[in-house]
Amino acid sequence: MGKLLEGIRSPRDIKSLHREQLSALCEEMREVIIETVSHNGGHLASNLGVVELTVALCLAFDPPKDSIVWDVGHQSYAYKLLTGRYPQFSTIRREGGLAGYPCREESGFDAFSSGHSSTSISAALGISEANAVQGKDGYVAAVIGDGALTGGLAYEGLNNAGRLHRNFIVILNDNTMSISKNVGSIARYLTYIRTKPGYIKIKRNLEISFQRLPLLGKPLAALLRHMKARIKKFFYNPTIFDDLGFAYYGPFDGHNIKELTETLESAKLLHKPVLLHVRTYKGKGYQYAEQDPGMYHGLSGFDVDTGDTGDKSHSFSDAFGEALCQLAEENPSICAITAAMQSGTGLSGFRERFKNRFYDVGISEGHAATFAGGLAAGGMLPVFAVYSSFLQRAYDQLIHDVSLQGAKVLLAIDRAGIVGEDGKTHQGVFDAAFLQTIPHVTLYSPAFFSEMQSQLAFLAEKGDGLCAIRYPRGKELYRPPYFQDMAEPFSLYGEGDICIATYGRLFSFAAEAREGLLKGGIPVRLLKLNRIIPIDPAAVQAAAGCSQVFFFEEGVRQGGIGERFGFLLQERGFAGQYFLRALDDPYIPHAPMFRALEALGLNAQGMAAVVLQHCAEKKGAGSSEKTT
Numbered sequence: 001m002g003k004l005l006e007g008i009r010s011p012r013d014i015k016s017l018h019r020e021q022l023s024a025l026c027e028e029m030r031e032v033i034i035e036t037v038s039h040n041g042g043h044l045a046s047n048l049g050v051v052e053l054t055v056a057l058c059l060a061f062d063p064p065k066d067s068i069v070w071d072v073g074h075q076s077y078a079y080k081l082l083t084g085r086y087p088q089f090s091t092i093r094r095e096g097g098l099a100g101y102p103c104r105e106e107s108g109f110d111a112f113s114s115g116h117s118s119t120s121i122s123a124a125l126g127i128s129e130a131n132a133v134q135g136k137d138g139y140v141a142a143v144i145g146d147g148a149l150t151g152g153l154a155y156e157g158l159n160n161a162g163r164l165h166r167n168f169i170v171i172l173n174d175n176t177m178s179i180s181k182n183v184g185s186i187a188r189y190l191t192y193i194r195t196k197p198g199y200i201k202i203k204r205n206l207e208i209s210f211q212r213l214p215l216l217g218k219p220l221a222a223l224l225r226h227m228k229a230r231i232k233k234f235f236y237n238p239t240i241f242d243d244l245g246f247a248y249y250g251p252f253d254g255h256n257i258k259e260l261t262e263t264l265e266s267a268k269l270l271h272k273p274v275l276l277h278v279r280t281y282k283g284k285g286y287q288y289a290e291q292d293p294g295m296y297h298g299l300s301g302f303d304v305d306t307g308d309t310g311d312k313s314h315s316f317s318d319a320f321g322e323a324l325c326q327l328a329e330e331n332p333s334i335c336a337i338t339a340a341m342q343s344g345t346g347l348s349g350f351r352e353r354f355k356n357r358f359y360d361v362g363i364s365e366g367h368a369a370t371f372a373g374g375l376a377a378g379g380m381l382p383v384f385a386v387y388s389s390f391l392q393r394a395y396d397q398l399i400h401d402v403s404l405q406g407a408k409v410l411l412a413i414d415r416a417g418i419v420g421e422d423g424k425t426h427q428g429v430f431d432a433a434f435l436q437t438i439p440h441v442t443l444y445s446p447a448f449f450s451e452m453q454s455q456l457a458f459l460a461e462k463g464d465g466l467c468a469i470r471y472p473r474g475k476e477l478y479r480p481p482y483f484q485d486m487a488e489p490f491s492l493y494g495e496g497d498i499c500i501a502t503y504g505r506l507f508s509f510a511a512e513a514r515e516g517l518l519k520g521g522i523p524v525r526l527l528k529l530n531r532i533i534p535i536d537p538a539a540v541q542a543a544a545g546c547s548q549v550f551f552f553e554e555g556v557r558q559g560g561i562g563e564r565f566g567f568l569l570q571e572r573g574f575a576g577q578y579f580l581r582a583l584d585d586p587y588i589p590h591a592p593m594f595r596a597l598e599a600l601g602l603n604a605q606g607m608a609a610v611v612l613q614h615c616a617e618k619k620g621a622g623s624s625e626k627t628t
Contacts, residue, residue, distance in 0.1 A: 010083060046074050423589055
């Protein structure tokens with residue numbers, strides 16, 4: 001495995017390989033991807049589907065001089081293998097290793113860092129414009145999947161790019177839907193002819209010649225263009241891409257390297273925006289992924305021989321889905337919205353049981369929020385289940401189309417906090433801070449499944465306006481024996497002159513830290529915020545009676561809940577010491593969740609260490625004063 005890959009340090013190294021070697025290279029890449037993802041986790045089906053397309057791109061273009069921008073980036077593994085990263089590929093998604101997405105810091109071959117959907121066309125257009133202004137050579141190509149094309153940002157980019165009068169290439173990787181079927185042998189033949197370099201050169205030379213003819217040249221050229229358009233329209237179904245100003249070609253076989261390479265070379269000759277439509281199959285080359293590409297989209301690991309995906313332990317997403325189904329049984333106004341993340345957010349069961357109240361709006365979080373506002377205005381109770389990092393894309397809509405309307409919409413914010421191996425683009429560390437800036441928001445943050453269910457029920461029944469509940473990825477952690485489920489704004493455990501305050505998943509670590517400190521003879525009051533927006537004044541009062549308050553937050557420091565809590569303490573005239581540990585740099589690199597929290601000092605040991613350090617400093621300061 002990896003015999004040919006060992007000799008490849010850049011895309012230029014594959015240009016000398018003959019056809020049989022290229023086929024063997026594709027098989028090698030698939031073997032490496034399957035084996036690596038089985039151990040490290042990651043995205044499998046999407047990466048297996050673009051192997052030949054990636055090879056063709058590297059044959060037709062010359063990265064990094066030419067820029068290839070991958071949308072979402074969860075299909076960039078083959079590109080990493082062909083751009084000198086094969087020796088490090090076994091480290092992908094591991095702490096200190098390769099990122100699971102394109103990353104400019106990682107390699108000069110990565111033209112644009114990505115992780116969220118529908119950004120490639122706008123980003124590639126920006127790179128193309130920068131090249132033009134600076135007089136740089138180099139082609140620019142954006143690779144976008146049909147799923148990402150459901151995002152409105154992609155159409156904004158297409159609309160802007162269609163006005164260009166220079167080369168700009170978009171490759172639509174279509175693996176599920178049909179954009180436009182050009183049926184019949186004549187249409188197929190015309191597509192074949194129109195993408196031949198010779199045809200393109202002759203067509204361009206003729207146009208230039210007609211333009212130079214005196215008097216009749218320009219009118220004749222315009223007449224021929226009109227006739228060509230009418231003939232093309234007769235044989236072809238016009239596409240939205242044609243209407244936006246792109247030369248549309250396709251669909252092509254996305255697994256035919258020769259055809260793809262020739263087509264890409266032809267596209268480079270056109271002095272206008274080009275959209276190449278290619279058809280690929282997710283999971284190609286691995287039986288289990290071909291049969292169920294959805295299951296093998298994102299994995300934590302699996303058995304290569306059997307396809308067994310391993311750990312199926314109950315998660316917060318599962319618990320949310322079950323709780324929502326129970327509420328929907330009792331309340332016919334409850335409906336569920338997802339932005340193409342039905343399985344990931346635990347809504348598969350809801351879809352099966354309440355088909356007429358389930359909406360998958362595609363990868364369009366902004367639309368989902370406004371759609372929810374409309375549903376609420378019409379008398380429904382919409383619940384929008386969305387990953388924390390993806391909710392960032394709907395900030396304006398939450399303000400203008402939900403909060404401002406006074407509409408009751410419930411956000412179920414999944415993957416809140418550190419998510420682990422998906423890394424910088426997916427860490428759910430901004431939601432609490434930006435929601436805090438929106439008027440009249442109510443936000444709860446449970447630590448356990450049962451608590452989430454009771455808080456969700458409370459918000460559904462008694463919540464008002466924009467309500468939200470945020471919960472982490474994966475399963476629940478340590479549950480202390482004294483913990484009690486409640487939808488009250490806060491919970492208080494124990495007495496002491498030292499207070500540890502926190503919310504959400506970190507409560508489990510705080511409880512363990514408290515127990516360790518108690519064994520060391522340090523009594524600690526543990527304050528758990530259940531409702532983090534707005535913070536209950538009584539919770540602030542409970543902490544204000546202590547001489548030292550330590551707030552731990554799995555989110556950004558600036559504008560976060562901990563910063564707000566400190567301000568409220570100060571307003572109350574708190575005379576003690578306040579310590580806040582949160583994320584000063586929110587772009588947390590990929591690493592297992594527990595390792596990331598350990599590095600940030602947000603696990604039990606880190607919390608206890610901070611308290612002990614400050615207690616020792618305070619004691620030392622007190623001894624020094626006595627000595628003086």
